[in-house]
Amino acid sequence: NNSHAGAASYAAWFGIEAARIRVVHNAFDFSVWPPADDKRRKQTRQDFSIPDDAIMVAGAFRLSPEKRPLLWIETAAEALKLEQRLNFVIAGEGEMRQAMEARIGELGLRRRITLAGRMSDVHALFMACEAFMLTSEQEGIPNVLLEAQWYGRPVLATRAGGAEEALQDSVTGRLSDDATPVALGR
Numbered sequence: 028n029n030s031h032a033g034a035a036s037y038a039a040w041f042g043i044e045a046a047r048i049r050v051v052h053n054a055f056d057f058s059v060w061p062p063a064d065d066k067r068r069k070q071t072r073q074d075f076s077i078p079d080d081a082i083m084v085a086g087a088f089r090l091s092p093e094k095r096p097l098l099w100i101e102t103a104a105e106a107l108k109l110e111q112r113l114n115f116v117i118a119g120e121g122e123m124r125q126a127m128e129a130r131i132g133e134l135g136l137r138r139r140i141t142l143a144g145r146m147s148d149v150h151a152l153f154m155a156c157e158a159f160m161l162t163s164e165q166e167g168i169p170n171v172l173l174e175a176q177w178y179g180r181p182v183l184a185t186r187a188g189g190a191e192e193a194l195q196d197s198v199t200g201r202l203s204d205d206a207t208p209v210a211l212g213r
Contacts, residue, residue: 071155085156091123103208105212118146153178
């Protein structure tokens, strides 16, 4: 498995000792990734109509139930009650896109939350944001958390699967045991 949390879950499922499952964490060769680029950062923010003085929070995930995209949107709505300069962009596609669009509309947040769809250049998203958020219910080692941190972006994640193994809580980001919009929004 790619996380100790995943190995423990599989061990319980198979009825074996977790030590029997080898853990090999995800790894990247970041030397082939483009370096942070201020021009690209500014262009990406313009492409998403993010004001210069805004605080951009990004997400990149499959729009499916285990990623809890509606929780992500509800969290954004709660965070906006505390900080009006926030803007949010989610990259990804999936079966929950229509439900997400509907909820964004119900909350009156079409100008604050952008569903970017599939992005071939997700690096630009990491460069453009000030923070990254992932509200999954299940994860191995979330690659997007590793990628965002490589670009120096703090991450907020729910304590799902291997998320805990992908960041240093209160150092490179924050893990939340409370997966409610109010707690995450704070």
